[in-house]
Amino acid sequence: MNTTLSEAYRDHPLHLQHIIPLEFSSFRTLPDSHAWPQSNDDNDHLTSNGSCIPIIDLKDPNAMEEIGLACEKWGAFQLKNHGIPLNLIEEVHEEAKRLFSLPSKEKIKALRSAGGATGYGSARISPFFPKFMWHEGFTIMGSPSNDVKEIWPNDYKYFCDIMEECQKQMKTLAEKITNIIFNILGISKEQNKWVGSNNHCEALQLNFYPCCPDPKKAMGLAPHTDTSLFTILHQSQTSGLQIFKEGVGYTTVDPHPNTLVVNTGDILHILSNSRFRCSLHRVVVNDIRDRYSVAYFYGPPVDYLVSPLVVDGSLPRFRSLTVKDYIGIKAKNLEGALSLISTLPHDGN
Numbered sequence: 001m002n003t004t005l006s007e008a009y010r011d012h013p014l015h016l017q018h019i020i021p022l023e024f025s026s027f028r029t030l031p032d033s034h035a036w037p038q039s040n041d042d043n044d045h046l047t048s049n050g051s052c053i054p055i056i057d058l059k060d061p062n063a064m065e066e067i068g069l070a071c072e073k074w075g076a077f078q079l080k081n082h083g084i085p086l087n088l089i090e091e092v093h094e095e096a097k098r099l100f101s102l103p104s105k106e107k108i109k110a111l112r113s114a115g116g117a118t119g120y121g122s123a124r125i126s127p128f129f130p131k132f133m134w135h136e137g138f139t140i141m142g143s144p145s146n147d148v149k150e151i152w153p154n155d156y157k158y159f160c161d162i163m164e165e166c167q168k169q170m171k172t173l174a175e176k177i178t179n180i181i182f183n184i185l186g187i188s189k190e191q192n193k194w195v196g197s198n199n200h201c202e203a204l205q206l207n208f209y210p211c212c213p214d215p216k217k218a219m220g221l222a223p224h225t226d227t228s229l230f231t232i233l234h235q236s237q238t239s240g241l242q243i244f245k246e247g248v249g250y251t252t253v254d255p256h257p258n259t260l261v262v263n264t265g266d267i268l269h270i271l272s273n274s275r276f277r278c279s280l281h282r283v284v285v286n287d288i289r290d291r292y293s294v295a296y297f298y299g300p301p302v303d304y305l306v307s308p309l310v311v312d313g314s315l316p317r318f319r320s321l322t323v324k325d326y327i328g329i330k331a332k333n334l335e336g337a338l339s340l341i342s343t344l345p346h347d348g349n
């Protein structure tokens with residue numbers, strides 16, 4: 001299951017320059033390679049002005065309805081009473097901190113290989129942008145032991161236990177959210193029988209955005225949508241995540257310790273025949289503190305046929321394809337992927 005998700009990425013190797021992050025702490029000024037043409041402050045005035053994704057209580061009897069509305073309007077929502085213990089999430093951030101604070105020469109011992117999917121490195125979307133991001137990542141699919149053993153040969157167990165426990169808890173929550181969403185969409189038993197089995201795709205991504213000397217010109221994570229059914233995200237104290245909304249621009253999602261952000265991904269956008277948006281989001285950095293986040297990507301197995309759900313005689317807006325095929329198309333085209341599989345001329349969304 002997890003091995004097949006890494007296999008789906010194996011056919012799309014990256015160049016080393018797009019895998020090895022800079023030794024960020026050695027820079028007092030922003031290098032030109034990381035200076036983005038347009039600044040990030042154009043929508044700063046929109047920060048925390050109330051026009052933001054809703055906070056939904058999973059225990060609220062209206063949760064299902066609210067989730068449906070949020071997915072239609074934003075492609076994202078925040079979730080409280082989600083059942084994941086806060087101390088586990090805090091441990092994940094602590095372990096991430098322990099890892100990312102190592103010198104570069106230690107971290108690159110677990111460097112993602114050119115055709116690999118797991119380990120330490122820059123964001124996979126890096127080759128699609130003219131500048132580099134102010135970001136380091138660590139990708140986990142299943143047990144991270146093979147990768148962390150390279151860094152901590154005698155002291156890898158605690159890290160692995162925490163990450164595996166996190167994936168286990170996230171999976172349970174992801175199944176609950178999937179059941180709610182599939183209920184809203186009226187997805188058939190045939191289409192949802194993978195939910196709750198062990199035949200699904202998952203990945204845990206640790207993100208680190210070091211404190212940056214020139215944050216307005218830098219980019220933490222470039223605008224993207226996630227290649228998942230949906231993604232569950234926890235940001236540690238520092239804000240930086242921004243979600244794009246048509247007619248509004250990028251709005252900051254302030255972190256709340258006990259709240260998770262759920263982002264609808266491309267697969268759900270396709271499955272719902274565009275009823276649910278997939279949120280376009282990015283991460284901005286700051287010059288005061290380091291920022292950490294942890295993201296859990298969840299979706300159907302790679303050989304699952306993603307077919308848009310058509311209601312009341314409406315036409316499918318996308319052609320049906322497997323998760324693996326979609327990953328392949330996106331690996332070559334990034335945001336062009338949805339338009340490429342669109343059945344409507346000049347419309348991917």
Ligand SMILES: C=C1C[C@]23C[C@H]1CC[C@H]2[C@@]12CCC[C@@](C)(C(=O)O1)[C@H]2[C@@H]3C(=O)O
Pocket residue numbers: 117123124125126137139202203205224225226227228297
């Ligand atoms: C299961 C996934 C989802 C991946 C690819 C693979 C492993 C790593 C994920 C991320 C994490 C960082 C942002 C992103 C855009 C990236 O560059 O790597 C994500 C990407 C996607 O959502 O496409």
Ligand SMILES: O=C(O)CCC(=O)C(=O)O
Pocket residue numbers: 205207221226231233235240241281283292293295
């Ligand atoms: O760091 C964040 O808040 C967002 C990370 C993200 O978008 C991702 O990992 O896909």
Ligand SMILES: [Fe+2]
Pocket residue numbers: 224225226231281
């Ligand atoms: Fe993302």
